[in-house]
Amino acid sequence: MRLSLWNRIPTGATRCTMMARMSRSGYASLWRAVIRKPRVTLFVSGILSAVGCAAVPAAAFAANNPYWNPGPPWAPLVPKSGEMLEISDLFWIVLVLSAIIFLFVAVFMIHNITRYTGKDGDPDPPQVFGNQRVELLWTLIPVVVLLGAFIATVKAIHDINTPEKGPSLDIRAIGHQWWWEFQYPKYAIDTAGEVHVPAGYNIHFHVESNDVIHSFWTPQLQRQIDANPAEDNAVFVKLDQPGIYSGMCYEYCGAGHSWMKYRLVVQPYNQFIKWVHQQEQPAAKPATSLQARGKSIFTSSTCINCHAITGVSGGAVGPNLTHLASRWAIGAGAAPMNAAAIAQWVQNPYQFKQGVLMPAYPLFSKQDLNALAAYLMSLK
Ligand code: CUA
Numbered sequence: 553m554r555l556s557l558w559n560r561i562p563t564g565a566t567r568c569t570m571m572a573r574m575s576r577s578g579y580a581s582l583w584r585a586v587i588r589k590p591r592v593t594l595f596v597s598g599i600l601s602a603v604g605c606a607a608v609p610a611a612a613f614a615a616n617n618p619y620w621n622p623g624p625p626w627a628p629l630v631p632k633s634g635e636m637l638e639i640s641d642l643f644w645i646v647l648v649l650s651a652i653i654f655l656f657v658a659v660f661m662i663h664n665i666t667r668y669t670g671k672d673g674d675p676d677p678p679q680v681f682g683n684q685r686v687e688l689l690w691t692l693i694p695v696v697v698l699l700g701a702f703i704a705t706v707k708a709i710h711d712i713n714t715p716e717k718g719p720s721l722d723i724r725a726i727g728h729q730w731w732w733e734f735q736y737p738k739y740a741i742d743t744a745g746e747v748h749v750p751a752g753y754n755i756h757f758h759v760e761s762n763d764v765i766h767s768f769w770t771p772q773l774q775r776q777i778d779a780n781p782a783e784d785n786a787v788f789v790k791l792d793q794p795g796i797y798s799g800m801c802y803e804y805c806g807a808g809h810s811w812m813k814y815r816l817v818v819q820p821y822n823q824f825i826k827w828v829h830q831q832e833q834p835a836a837k838p839a840t841s842l843q844a845r846g847k848s849i850f851t852s853s854t855c856i857n858c859h860a861i862t863g864v865s866g867g868a869v870g871p872n873l874t875h876l877a878s879r880w881a882i883g884a885g886a887a888p889m890n891a892a893a894i895a896q897w898v899q900n901p902y903q904f905k906q907g908v909l910m911p912a913y914p915l916f917s918k919q920d921l922n923a924l925a926a927y928l929m930s931l932k
Contacts, residue, residue, distance in 0.1 A: 627771040632797065635712040635789050636773055642708045646701055653697070712775055715788040720754040723747060727759075727766030727779035727801065729909060730808030731871055731884035741831045742860070744871030746879045748817045750824040751794050757787040764806065770799035770816050778803065791818045800885070807907025813885030835861045835874045836930050846927025849920055858910070861931065870910060876931045883908065891929045895921040 586593045610625075631637040670677070724735040725747070734747040749755050759768045761779040769776040774789040779801075801812035819827065838844040847864070850856065856865035862874045876882075879889060886905040887893040897904060899921055900912045916924070 632772040633791050638708050715754045716790050722756045724758045725768050727761040729763050729806050730812040732814045739828050742872045745884050746815045748827045750821045751818050754790045759785040766801045766805050767803035769802045770797050794818045811886040811905045815880050834863050842923050843927045843930045846923035849924050877929045878932050891925040894925040894928050
């Protein structure tokens with residue numbers, strides 16, 4: 553709109569005159585209003601900033617997919633692990649300290665401005681040069697405050713980077729564009745988008761990346777940490793409360809970044825072991841003719857180049873599908889786990905997830921897609 557209007561304006565001198573007229577009428581009068589009413593401007597811009605600051609996270613919260621529950625934007629302030637409690641405690645200490653200092657400075661400043669502003673004709677105020685006691689005070693107070701914050705921070709960093717005593721479990725969390733792979737070195741498990749951990753265990757996440765830099769974070773449970781290629785970054789966390797927690801990639805890593813989510817499921821130990829046994833099973837055999845047809849479509853298409861199904865195919869580019877249907881979602885949270893969504897995903901994954909590296913398969917017939925979806929949904 554602006555471009556086409558601009559193109560309609562004649563070139564050369566006429567354009568310059570028009571520009572000058574525009575700035576005189578528009579920007580100049582706005583600027584005059586700002587100069588004339590600085591208090592109104594300050595008030596209005598303050599209100600607008602406050603509304604903006606509140607509206608952006610609120611809109612992001614409201615616009616979320618109904619089956620994906622990331623928790624409220626303030627999730628890190630509702631900690632569900634000792635590690636996250638320590639981080640949020642530190643946040644509150646620093647926030648309250650900063651608020652006290654801010655209030656003190658603001659009140660002191662407003663008092664001085666209103667009390668000591670001179671009027672026309674007032675005599676010059678007495679000239680003071682230096683005050684050792686005051687200067688010492690305003691050097692020592694920040695030193696003490698910053699030293700306190702520094703010590704509390706170092707203590708928190710040390711605590712959350714030290715594994716607690718007790719049983720432990722290692723899990724590799726590998727970032728891919730754009731999904732998380734989870735491997736359990738102790739068990740023969742390679743899964744995606746969903747990680748299960750036993751309650752009461754010290755979990756040692758080995759955070760790595762397969763391509764670019766990602767960031768691994770479950771806001772209510774653990775510190776944020778970068779996933780770098782060829783690096784093993786450690787996160788220790790002990791989770792006592794069973795529950796389902798949401799996490800995602802927190803570092804922009806390309807077009808599919810916003811759909812790089814995962815679910816972290818904390819379970820009592822016996823339930824966790826049940827999940828482990830189920831995940832260690834070989835892939836389910838087709839039980840109906842529709843599923844058998846779906847399997848033959850899978851094995852005769854390029855699906856096998858990227859996806860592994862134990863005993864069926866060995867691709868290692870995309871997520872392992874051996875127990876696909878046991879997970880909460882497809883596309884790292886971009887679409888729900890059901891046959892209709894799988895069929896639509898195979899036909900055109902871009903409709904769910906921008907930039908996804910899996911190609912679309914528009915040439916599969918409706919029957920083929922249904923058979924493929926029926927087979928994949930049988931992989932519990
Ligand atoms: Cu991976 Cu953002």
